[in-house]
Amino acid sequence: MEVGSSIPVAALRATRRENRARARHLRSRRIRAVLAGGLVLGVGFTMTLAAWTDQELASSTVQAGTFSVSSRTVQTDPFASHGAGNPATLQLNATGLYPGVSRAAWIQVQTSGSLGGTVTLTNVSASAPGAADQALMNALTAVVVQVAQPSACTPTTTSATMQPSPLTTVPTGTQLPPAALQGGGANTVTYCVVLTLPSTATTAAQGGTVAPTWTFTGTTG
Known part of the structure; x- marks a missing residue:
């Protein structure tokens, strides 16, 4: 130790070691800070990439069509809806029937919707509430035929696939196949109903009254 020095050599060395340790610690902290900054920059970079997006959009209007059918039984009448409680009147002129006589009437059907x-x-x-009514209903036969036009519907109109059957018999699809209807009333389907009181009808049917209703169903889809 030099003469007059108040700091021992050992203390100086300790101080230097402490200073070097502090310097290393400071460098370490700086390195960690830089690394942390890099991580933050990395996150920021990723977020920046995610923000670099573009989109193409497409939209459309979806609307359901409409389907309904209407009918008429008189050519001068407009087509109209005839549902429950408001059936069209089939022009059979079937009063005063007697054994062996037939009556015919037509009904036309078309669409009134877009489909x-x-x-x-x-x-x-x-409907046949009384005994005579029931006897008349049991005796009556009917044939339903698709025809080209109303004038083709007569009491002698027949069907190659269907013979006269009891009044309330519904023809099979083979006997009377479904008829095609075009949307918007573009075509018309004409049905001819031929009603007959056969010559074999019993006298119990005299004075009877029957109110038949034919239901024609339109289907789409």
Whole structure:
């Protein structure tokens, strides 16, 4: 130790070691800070990439079509809806019937909505409350035929696939296939109903009254 020095050599060396340690610690902290900054920059970079996007959009209007059918039984009448409680009147002129006589009437059906489909006879019902009414209903036969036009519907109109059957019998699809209907009323399907009181009808049917209803169902889809 030099003469007059107040700091021992050992203390100086300790101080230097401590200074070097502090310097290393400071460098370490700086390195960690730089690394942390790099990580933050990396995250920021990733987020920046995610923000670099572009999109193409497409939209459309979806609207369902409409399907309904209407009918008429008189050529001068407009087509109209005839549902439950408001059936069209089939012009059979079937009063005063006697054994062996037939009556015929037609009904035309078309669409009144935008969609096309098919139409077919799906049900025949009849009201016959009294005994004579029931006897008349049991005796009556009917044939339903698709014809080209109303003038083709006469009491002698027949069907190659269907013979006269009991009044409330519904023809099969083979006997009376579903008829095609075009949307918007573009075509018309004409059905001819031929009603007959056979010569074999019993006298119990005299004075009887029957109110039959034919149901033609339109279907689409």
